[in-house]
Amino acid sequence: TVNGQSNPADLSTEQLQQCTSLQGLQALAAGSTAANVSSNATAAAAQLWIWGFPLLTMSQAAQSATKPGGVNTLLNVPTLVTPQNQAAFNIVAPNCDTLYTTSWLDLTAGPQMLGAPNTNGRYYVMELLDFYTNVFGNPGAPTTGTAASKWVVLPPAYKRSALPRALWNLRMYRSNTTGVWLLGRTYVANQSDLAAAREVQQQYSLSPAMPPPGNATGNSTALTHLQRAVTAANALLQQAVWQLGSVSNSTPAFAAIMGLAKAFPPSLGTAGPLALAPSLGLSRARGFNQTRLSVRQQAVLQAGSKLGQACITSYASSGDIGVSQASGWSYTTKAGTYGSDYILRAAVALVGVGANEPNITVYGANRRDADMQALNGNQTYSVAFASVPPAEYFSSLTLYSAQTNMLMSNAYSNRSVLNFNATPGLQWNKDGSIDVYLSSKPPGPAGSKQLANWLPAGENEQYWAALRLYGPSYEVVNGSYPLPPIVRVQP
Structure with a gap:
């Protein structure tokens, strides 16, 4: 979910624009780099960090695939995400509307065939990311x-001609890399719908599109190309003391970027910043082994990662991501296909790796109330939606901690999502509008509209609101549909 980042860096609009080019980064570095560190070299390292940051987030997300048998196998998670189980999903800002089906595909041995049953109108999507x-x-x-x-x-x-002729009529999806993340979502209207959704989920299939070579050993304990790359990269990130958005020692993290770029070469026209690597003492040819660096070169990498991360964090919060409304809501209309827009790609990876294309799902985010104050669990807010937010399939509202971008626990309620189309017991106004209430404590007595339409927040915690629209209307995608402000309710 873009723009949900809680700690915007102190970069002005002009400085944010400078983050998008090497020349701009040089100007930023000139005003912030220590005297013994080259500002031009720092800028080069910053641009390389911005370029490679999504590779690091993908490697971390793929940690579950490093076990034997962990690739080219569907994992159907039969439970909805909750504050209690979310850590096991390894997804930033997870949704609570769908059952997740996930797999890491290693296509070095050839194509894979994906299958789905007749879902009888039930929404599902199998997102494929390189x-x-x-x-x-x-x-x-x-x-x-x-x-x-x-x-x-x-x-x-x-x-395509290398496939059996019987498969030629099937729809093909070509990846730019041999490593692929399959992120499937199957709609669950509410708890009473969960069993039916699970039945659909269990009928998805994944198998090699081609029979294995005649000399294949079938030894499932041998690590694949993807598994070896992710294992090596994540070991380096552990040395770097990686936390999403920061590293204590950037040299191993840059080594991880080089190794992943070698393992999964970028497509034509999207590798520009890699040309800067030799000037920093880095080499894609050496892969994960980047040990020939001087103390000064390592200082440059540390300064560059700090500048690059400040750009990513600030851009995720305040950059030109697509639509920004006066009510405080913003959302990207550019996610999913980035080309050479490396800063946007990195910003999305920071706050919502795996975000889909806007014609499939729009992820609105708002972290401030109508008075431009940060949302806080100690306050009560109302959000007056004029109708069900327009989406072909469904729409929902979820709250996330501003510190972790994850769901928050609440002592009074286990509701983590408000589905405008299916949450039981919602109280709508006669004109078709609905007033939603956000707070850490019940905003009204039993039977009240406030309690019926309550989405709980964490106590004493800053947070942000995410509005998901699955199959968004044209007006949403082009930004002309007005989303309501989040208004503090006076005690």
């Missing part, structure tokens, strides 16, 4: 319908 977080396919309800279907996921440069 290792640079570009979305290259969304088989499922929004694009291919809900009838039983099969699709083929192709590695780079793979010739």
Whole structure:
């Protein structure tokens, strides 16, 4: 979810614009770099950090794939995300509307075939991302319908004619990298719908599109190309003391970027900043082994990562991500396909890695009330929606901690999401509008509209609100649909 970042860096609008080019970064570095560190070199390291940051977030997300048998296998998670179980999902700002189905595909051995049953109109989508977080396919309800279907996921440069002729009529999705994240979502209206959603989920399938070579050993304990790369990268990130958005020692983190860039070469036209690596003492050819660095070179990398991360964090909070409304709501209309927009790609990876394309899902975010004050669990707010937010499938509201970008626990209620289309017991106004209430404590007595329409926040905690629209209307995508402000309710 873009723009949910809680700690915006102190960069002005002009400085944010400078973050988008090497020349601009040089100007920023000139005013912030220590005297013994080259500002031009710092700027180069900052641009390389911005470029490579999504690779690091993907590697961390793929940690679960490093176990034997952890690739090219569907993992159906049969429970909805809650504050109590969310750590196991390894997803930033997870949704509470769908069951997750996930897999890490290693296409070095050839294409994979993905299948889904007839879901009888139930919404689902199988988002496909390359290792640079570009979305290259969304088989499922929004694009291919809900009838039983099969699709083929192709590695780079793979010739369709190499497939068995029987598969030629299937829809093909070609990845730019051999490493692919499949992130599936199956709609759950409410708890009473959970069993039916699970039944659909259990019928998804994934298998090699081609039979294994005749000399294949079938030894599932041997690590694949993706597993080796992710294992090496995550070991380096542990040395770097990686936390999403910061590192204590950037040298191992840059080594991870080089190794991942070697393991998963970028597509033509999106590798520009890699040309800066040699000037920093780095080499993609050496992969994860970047040990020939002087003390001064390491100081440059540390300064560059700090500047680059300040740009990413600030851009996620205040950058030109698409739509920004006076009510405080903003959302990206550019997610999913980034080209050479490296700062946007990094910002999305920071606050919502795996974000889908806007024609599939729009992720609105708001972290301030109508008085431009940060949302706080100690206050009570109301949000007056004129109608169900316009989406072909459904729309929902969720709250996340400003510190962690994760769900918050509440002592009074276990409700983590308000689904405008399906949450039981909502009280609508006669004109079709609805007033939603946000607070850490019950905003009204039993039977009241305030309690019925309450979305709980964490006590004594700053947070932000996420509005998801699945199959958003044209007016939402182009920004002309007005979203309501979050208004503090006076005690």
